[in-house]
Amino acid sequence: MRCEEYGYGLGGLDGILVLKYASASHLDFGESRQDLLHQLYWSPDGVLAAWHRRETSFVGSHEAYWVHRAVTHEVRAGDRQTVYRICLREVPPALAGLRAGAVPIDAAAGELIREIAASGVEVRRAVAARARIMTGLGPPADPGHGPENKGTGYAVTVARTLSRDPADPRTLADWADRLHISVKTLQRDFVREFGMPYSRWRARLRLRASRVLLENHQVAEVARRVGYATPSAFITAFTREYGCTPGRYSTPAPGRARWQDA
Structure with a gap:
């Protein structure tokens, strides 16, 4: 695992510390309690x-996972994945009162996180970016409603909900009915947002989620958790996508019952 650390204005409330992790294997931040920083x-x-x-939450790229200081938590990521861990002294305005949970993050905030996680960034620029990152975080989204800006963002709304529960069995037609739009409109929005239709996007999500779980769960359990009807269907899809069977990644470890019970 490689970790890069970038800190700006750490002596004040408007400081920000960004840790950038990249690994060829699974990332496990372990159980932690951060008393000083969010x-x-x-x-x-x-x-x-x-x-x-x-409780176990899955979080896709359109959301971040927020943890208030002094709250015990654990976060895991799959192999060949980049994770940013942002440490703050202040609570973003939209997250007041939230102890831990998935929250929307807009595209501009994500780009700024990546920009300041680099060498040679001026402190003034990074502190200004921090202010925009703070406002780019929203309160936990209500998955039962469409986007505020009608006519756009429907695919992102569905993506956020499915990221939390990849096993959600609802079809494209089910989602369209829930959002009060046509199936064609929702399908077009998926292609526009993600460059692929709904079924392909959901399949990729399920397989990515499976790679987070395989190190600590048996293949059959992972298949069920991410929405496959049978282990064989999961193994076939996984092998087609990654060129190897999920058994290569599955190494159940003792003493991790809280994940299995969550």
């Missing part, structure tokens, strides 16, 4: 699994 985890290229109070 934590924000975000991965632009994969799925995170986060544990808090015996």
